[in-house]
Amino acid sequence: MSVIYNRVALIGLGLIAGSMAHAMRRAGLAEHIVGTSRTAQSRATAREIGFCDEIVATAAAAVRDADLVVLAIPVGAMADVAAEIAPHLKAGATVTDVGSVKRAVIDAVQPHIPSGVHFVPGHPLAGTEHSGPRSGFAELFENRWCLLIQSDDADADAKLKSLWEGMGAHVEFMDADHHDLVLAVTSHAPHLIAYTMVGVADELRRVTDSEVIKYSAAGFRDFTRIAASDPTMWRDVFLNNKEATLEILGRFTEELFALQRAIRRGDGDYLHDYFTRTRAIRSGIIEAGQDTVEPDFGRSTR
Amino acid sequence: MSVIYNRVALIGLGLIAGSMAHAMRRAGLAEHIVGTSRTAQSRATAREIGFCDEIVATAAAAVRDADLVVLAIPVGAMADVAAEIAPHLKAGATVTDVGSVKRAVIDAVQPHIPSGVHFVPGHPLAGTEHSGPRSGFAELFENRWCLLIQSDDADADAKLKSLWEGMGAHVEFMDADHHDLVLAVTSHAPHLIAYTMVGVADELRRVTDSEVIKYSAAGFRDFTRIAASDPTMWRDVFLNNKEATLEILGRFTEELFALQRAIRRGDGDYLHDYFTRTRAIRSGIIEAGQDTVEPDFGRSTR
Numbered sequence: 189m190s191v192i193y194n195r196v197a198l199i200g201l202g203l204i205a206g207s208m209a210h211a212m213r214r215a216g217l218a219e220h221i222v223g224t225s226r227t228a229q230s231r232a233t234a235r236e237i238g239f240c241d242e243i244v245a246t247a248a249a250a251v252r253d254a255d256l257v258v259l260a261i262p263v264g265a266m267a268d269v270a271a272e273i274a275p276h277l278k279a280g281a282t283v284t285d286v287g288s289v290k291r292a293v294i295d296a297v298q299p300h301i302p303s304g305v306h307f308v309p310g311h312p313l314a315g316t317e318h319s320g321p322r323s324g325f326a327e328l329f330e331n332r333w334c335l336l337i338q339s340d341d342a343d344a345d346a347k348l349k350s351l352w353e354g355m356g357a358h359v360e361f362m363d364a365d366h367h368d369l370v371l372a373v374t375s376h377a378p379h380l381i382a383y384t385m386v387g388v389a390d391e392l393r394r395v396t397d398s399e400v401i402k403y404s405a406a407g408f409r410d411f412t413r414i415a416a417s418d419p420t421m422w423r424d425v426f427l428n429n430k431e432a433t434l435e436i437l438g439r440f441t442e443e444l445f446a447l448q449r450a451i452r453r454g455d456g457d458y459l460h461d462y463f464t465r466t467r468a469i470r471s472g473i474i475e476a477g478q479d480t481v482e483p484d485f486g487r488s489t490r
Numbered sequence: 491m492s493v494i495y496n497r498v499a500l501i502g503l504g505l506i507a508g509s510m511a512h513a514m515r516r517a518g519l520a521e522h523i524v525g526t527s528r529t530a531q532s533r534a535t536a537r538e539i540g541f542c543d544e545i546v547a548t549a550a551a552a553v554r555d556a557d558l559v560v561l562a563i564p565v566g567a568m569a570d571v572a573a574e575i576a577p578h579l580k581a582g583a584t585v586t587d588v589g590s591v592k593r594a595v596i597d598a599v600q601p602h603i604p605s606g607v608h609f610v611p612g613h614p615l616a617g618t619e620h621s622g623p624r625s626g627f628a629e630l631f632e633n634r635w636c637l638l639i640q641s642d643d644a645d646a647d648a649k650l651k652s653l654w655e656g657m658g659a660h661v662e663f664m665d666a667d668h669h670d671l672v673l674a675v676t677s678h679a680p681h682l683i684a685y686t687m688v689g690v691a692d693e694l695r696r697v698t699d700s701e702v703i704k705y706s707a708a709g710f711r712d713f714t715r716i717a718a719s720d721p722t723m724w725r726d727v728f729l730n731n732k733e734a735t736l737e738i739l740g741r742f743t744e745e746l747f748a749l750q751r752a753i754r755r756g757d758g759d760y761l762h763d764y765f766t767r768t769r770a771i772r773s774g775i776i777e778a779g780q781d782t783v784e785p786d787f788g789r790s791t792r
Contacts, residue, residue, distance in 0.1 A: 264758075288708075313705050313707055313708045314707065315708075316785030316786045317772070317785065317786070318785050323785070331791060332707055333704055333705055333707070335705075369696060369697060370697050370701050370702075370705055371705070371708060373690070373691050373694060373697050373702060373710070374691070374701075374702060374705045374706055374708045374709065374710040375705075375708035375709040375710065376709075377687065377690075378687055378709040378710050378712070378713055379709050380746075380749060380753075381683055381687060381746070382709075383749070383764060383765055383768050384742060384745045384746045384749055385679065385680055385683060385742060386768040386771055386772075387745050387749075387764055387767065387768055388675070388679075388738065388741050388742050388745050389675050389676070389771065390767060390768065390771055391741075391745075392675060392738075392741065394671060395671060395672050395675050397771070397774065399672050399676075400672075400675060400676060400771065401771070401774045401775050401778050401780065402635055402778060402780065403615050403635055403637075403672055403673070403676045403677075404676055404775045404780050404781070405615055405616065405634055405635070405780050405781070406590075406615045406617075406673060406676045406677035407676065407677040407680040407681050407684075407716055408675070408676040408677065408680050409775050409780060409781045410680070410712050410715070410716060411680055412768070412771050412772040412775055412781070413712070413772065413781070413786075413787065414709055414712060415765070415768040415769070415771070415772065416768070416769045416772035416773075417765075419761075419762050419765035419766045419769065420762065422761070422765055423758050423761040423762045423765065424758075426753045426761055427753065427756055427758055427761070430753055430754065430756075433753060434750060434753060434754060436690065436694075437746070437750055439690050439693075439694065440686060440687060440690050441743065441746070443686045443689050443690050443693075444682075444683070444686045444739070444743070447682060447685070447686055448736060448739055451682075451728045451729065451732055451735060451736060452732065452736060454729055454732075456566075456725050456726075456729055459721075459724070459725040459728055459729070460721050460722065460725045462685060462689055463685055463717070463719075463721035463724055463725060464721045465689065465692060466685050466688040466689055466692065466714070466717040466718070467717070467718045467721065469688055469691065469692055469699070469702065469703065469714050469717070470619070470688075470714040470715065470717065470718035471718075472699065472703045473703050473706045473711050473714055476703050476704060477791060478703065478704065478706050478707050478711060478791060479706065479707070479711045479714070479715070479789070479791055480789045480790060480791050482789070483618030483619065483620050483625070484618045484619070484715075484787075485715065485786075485787040485788075485789040486787075486788070486789055486790065487781070487782045487784070487787040487788055487789065488782060488788065
């Protein structure tokens with residue numbers, strides 16, 4: 189691989205930014221990586237790990253002379269940071285983000301982007317339930333999809349695509365609103381549902397917490413992984429993809445009520461048909477290389 | 491380990507029975523294991539793999555002279571099989587089951603049990619999304635809980651407890667109704683919710699199946715694993731633990747509506763507080779050794 193950007197500025201030093209730094213270094217995609225974070229603690233940790241060439245105290249300082257600026261912060265913080273960095277962006281630079289929603293990020297960031305700077309919104313569909321500067325690793329994006337939204341500049345789009353491919357991802361361009369709908373299905377609604385189920389278990393006083401924990405391997409524990417994701421990030425996702433998330437949750441409730449009615453009425457055929465159809469989607473995901481065929485994700489808890 | 495039962499009869503040759511056979515052999519817990527299944531195909535496969543000493547064509551033949559009879563079949567099939575084997579059970583034998591609900595199994599099986607035979611209902615909280623005779627493995631029960639319901643005979647209870655411990659499980663005795671409520675929380679409701687979410691994705695025509703599959707790593711794929719579980723087994727679970735499942739689903743819907751309202755109103759504090767509380771349960775599960783701390787279950791799809 190050869191260098192794609194001379195100077196990359198990472199705004200935010202969490203799981204995604206840290207993984208990008210590791211992945212860019214491994215493949216030699218950036219000459220110089222500068223990072224910053226709002227909190228002194230994160231900056232100190234990142235400095236200690238050393239995945240950036242330089243850690244600075246402010247976003248304004250980080251973006252100076254940067255060829256690529258990556259906004260790797262919660263969606264709710266995008267507008268303020270865009271306003272802060274705008275006067276300091278280099279002419280011809282590319283700004284991108286890694287937020288889980290795209291329409292709201294475009295609305296928050298685009299108005300601040302000076303002419304001659306290209307904003308290419310992005311979203312790598314990769315992550316774990318861990319967060320913070322210590323959680324990143326170079327392989328996070330391998331064989332994962334990164335969705336990009338076209339900017340006003342085809343060269344800027346192509347260059348960012350190469351960067352993501354260099355980090356191991358597959359890249360597709362998509363319309364922002366369609367992105368938000370697709371992600372409401374594959375990510376936002378499932379996360380809210382997992383949070384809800386874990387919340388129910390926590391509140392139900394007739395079953396103790398210790399019972400919930402001891403007997404979690406019967407299915408529940410899978411939900412707790414998702415429901416251990418970063419609270420700030422997810423608060424911002426739901427507040428910024430309201431419509432699509434609420435639409436999918438409405439569909440979900442409709443289906444859930446139909447299944448509940450089938451249970452109440454003892455309609456075994458309805459349940460069996462439903463459960464047979466859902467099995468097929470799993471096979472598709474495994475064939476597409478997006479999950480492991482190993483039983484129980486191949487996890488080991490022995 | 492020493493032999494606990496001379497002759498064990500496995501009725502059903504799926505994931506659980508197969509894993510029990512492998513685990514009993516590994517630890518030398520049974521002198522002779524005889525297995526049977528309703529379908530000739532499963533019997534042929536089990537014979538080929540060879541995890542039983544003997545495969546016979548009927549449940550009645552399998553239980554003859556057996557010291558332990560294990561009903562490892564869907565809950566809905568328990569009553570018929572219990573009626574079929576009853577006249578052939580040896581005096582002093584123990585009958586157990588591995589069904590995911592306990593009250594309905596007791597109602598279905600107990601009336602058929604002759605006096606002098608002890609019925610100790612059981613439920614190993616272990617499984618994978620795979621099913622059939624090829625899916626079993628000796629380690630399935632290691633560090634998992636097996637819940638037993640006391641019979642009329644303390645010796646029979648103690649012996650079955652030793653068998654499960656010999657296969658690597660932790661054993662706890664529990665009241666049948668409490669079992670059904672606990673499992674509604676930790677297993678039955680989560681499974682129905684996962685099935686529902688996968689069904690929604692499948693039916694939503696504005697997002698294509700291929701998009702759902704490609705972008706599933708953003709959270710959705712975890713739901714598809716659970717929703718790939720055996721349809722017949724799960725149909726029977728829901729039909730036979732109606733009340734507790736519907737109660738938990740009612741609580742779930744209540745919580746979901748509260749979260750949806752918070753999203754609609756833009757109440758970020760409510761969401762953030764909720765998502766912070768649910769994070770704690772995950773830590774408890776990992777500390778209790780019931781899930782891995784590895785990010786993303788340690789799975790590999792690269």
